[in-house]
Amino acid sequence: GAVVSQHPSRVICKSGTSVKIECRSLDFQATTMFWYRQFPKQSLMLMATSNEGSKATYEQGVEKDKFLINHASLTLSTLTVTSAHPEDSSFYICSARPGLPYNEQFFGPGTRLTVL
Amino acid sequence: GESVGLHLPTLSVQEGDNSIINCAYSNSASDYFIWYKQESGKGPQFIIDIRSNMDKRQGQRVTVLLNKTVKHLSLQIAATQPGDSAVYFCAEKEAQGAQKLVFGQGTRLTINP
Numbered sequence: 001g002a003v004v005s006q007h008p009s010r011v012i013c014k015s016g017t018s019v020k021i022e023c024r025s026l027d028f029q030a031t032t033m034f035w036y037r038q039f040p041k042q043s044l045m046l047m048a049t050s051n052e053g054s055k056a057t058y059e060q061g062v063e064k065d066k067f068l069i070n071h072a073s074l075t076l077s078t079l080t081v082t083s084a085h086p087e088d089s090s091f092y093i094c095s096a097r098p099g100l101p102y103n104e105q106f107f108g109p110g111t112r113l114t115v116l
Numbered sequence: 117g118e119s120v121g122l123h124l125p126t127l128s129v130q131e132g133d134n135s136i137i138n139c140a141y142s143n144s145a146s147d148y149f150i151w152y153k154q155e156s157g158k159g160p161q162f163i164i165d166i167r168s169n170m171d172k173r174q175g176q177r178v179t180v181l182l183n184k185t186v187k188h189l190s191l192q193i194a195a196t197q198p199g200d201s202a203v204y205f206c207a208e209k210e211a212q213g214a215q216k217l218v219f220g221q222g223t224r225l226t227i228n229p
Contacts, residue, residue: 004159006159032215034216034217041124042124042222043205043219043220043221043222044160044205044219045219046216046217046218049215049216091157093159093160095159097215103148103165103209104150104162104165105217106162107152107159107160107161107162108159109158109159110157110158110159112157
């Protein structure tokens with residue numbers, strides 16, 4: 001149980017285009033989903049926290065207009081990278097949490113974004 | 117606290133030996149700690165967790181030790197196997213309000229045959 005999927009696993013796009021990444025909790029309802037970014041040989045950096053039915057909370061320094069997050073249901077959150085540029089190339093990872101009293105987050109397999 | 121390291125610390129051990137990976141955390145208000153394993157190109161995989169009211173927890177071949185006095189966390193892996201080669205991250209969660217995890221720098225563990 002507690003499986004989280006991401007789609008696509010890899011995406012290559014041209015500079016200036018927008019890319020949508022989906023995160024799904026397959027066998028549980030996730031009241032909260034998290035989006036992380038990971039650059040090569042670095043740790044995971046939290047971008048935003050997303051609660052179902054409400055606006056996402058972004059971490060300091062993360063542009064909310066550039067990284068649009070939608071958490072429309074208890075099993076799906078999407079991250080849209082708008083007007084992507086090469087510096088947005090990274091590994092994007094989502095996680096989902098079932099809700100209190102559970103502390104654990106379950107991570108997706110990640111999406112490798114390459115912007116040309 | 118959050119860390120953005122340019123170079124991952126590395127640890128090489130011989131297959132069959134025990135390994136110890138260390139992590140220093142910054143927030144004394146954290147009440148929950150987790151160790152994750154991340155293989156190349158994959159998401160983090162839960163290994164073991166510990167709450168702040170404990171100082172030791174054991175799993176299968178893994179043990180986590182928590183020293184709140186010096187804000188130090190360690191992961192011990194017994195009888196290492198080639199499949200243990202990966203990057204290991206510690207993560208901490210604040211006790212009140214915040215739901216987010218803060219990841220440590222990570223350590224790359226290489227198991228030599």
